[in-house]
Amino acid sequence: MYCIARNGVAADMLGLAAEIGYSETAFLEAIGDREYRVRFFSPQAEVDFCGHATVAAAVALADAELGAGELLLHSNVGEIRVSVATVGNGYHATLTTVAPKTAELPSGPLAELLAALDWEVEDLDPDLPIGLAFGGLWHPILWAVTRERLAELEYDFAALTALMRREGWGTVSLLTRERADLIHSRNAFPIGGVVEDPATSAAAAALGGLLRTNGLLPAGGKFRVLQGEDMGQPCLLDVDASGHGGIRVSGTARRLHTDKTSGN
Structure with missing residues (x-):
């Protein structure tokens, strides 16, 4: 809008x-x-x-x-x-975007985040890196162990809001990777007054920076993010994290x- x-x-x-x-x-x-x-x-x-x-x-x-x-x-x-x-x-x-940044997600805020989401450590994909990523806003990045786990999003709205405000996070980025160039995403956004954001290019850009930093980009540095599927509002974000500097995110609108x- x-x-x-x-x-x-x-x-x-x-x-x-x-x-x-x-x-x-x-x-x-x-x-x-x-x-x-x-x-x-x-x-x-x-x-x-x-x-x-x-x-x-x-x-x-x-x-x-x-x-x-x-x-x-x-x-x-x-x-x-x-x-x-x-x-x-x-x-x-x-x-x-402006130049992306990444940082470690400290164990204390991570534990609070998992508790607010009602996730266990076993719900995290052990093969993909969690962390904090910035593409204009800071986002914690968590990878669900399965697509089915990602679909089960029920969290403590008040607790997550308080945690995000304290830590200065934009949204909480919850992901699964179908393949290197196709990622499913959900973004909790209680500090904005809504449970979930159907499309978050800032988080997609931050993710591109995290994948670049960790050497996990597909060949060519481009990938797609599918978001809003579980809300009934499917949105497609095209991300180009190749090269250096800002991340490029593409889309359209109606x-x-x-x-x-x-x-x-």
């Missing part, structure tokens, strides 16, 4: 995001030719970076007035460049509203 920001008042943007009710809403303010200041709000708080809202906003801008081309967005975490291309009768957008001030 995106809106054109007119007065830049955080309380007003937060109120509108809560009224809209999507996991994140992007607010854009034009500051130059194809250049915008962007802020993201969940129904409960401002979020420093949101990849899927970036993709949706870029597609909506292209559809409404700008057409294909390059965009420069100034976010709370830095510059985000987005390339928009024409595909069929619509548009396809590719964002490039319009749900026709009001000139908003789109998706």
Whole structure:
């Protein structure tokens, strides 16, 4: 979801995001030719970076007035460049994140995280690395031992919210790997006021950085993330973590509203 920001008042943007009710809403303010200041709000708080809202906003801008081309967005975490291309009768957008980072997930927060999720150590895939990863936001990365375990997502909303706020995490990224270039994902997002996010490009980018760091990228450095399947809202994220620097995440969007001030 995106809106054109007119007065830049955080309380007003937060109120509108809560009224809209999507996991994140992007607010854009034009500051130059194809250049915008962007802020993201969940129904409960401002979020420093949101990849899927970036993709949706870029597609909506292209559809409404700008057409294909390059965009420069100034976010709370830095510059985000987005390339928009024409595909069929619509548009396809590719964002490039700020430089990714990885870190160890300490044993204490890990134990608290597993307890909040009602997971045991045996529920983790021993062959894939857990950790913290950053592509604009920090995300703990956990790999479920089976796809069936991933499908069973019932967690302590209050406990996970408190833990995420204390640790500064964006979402909790829960994954299984079908093969090197195809990963299934669920992203718990209680700090945003929703149980789960159907698409999280920021987490997909962070995952790309973690896989790059651990030498686990497929040949060519590209893979796909399937998210939202268990919510009945399947979303496909294409990730390119080849080379160095920012991670590239691609996707498209479709319009749900026709009001000139908003789109998706």
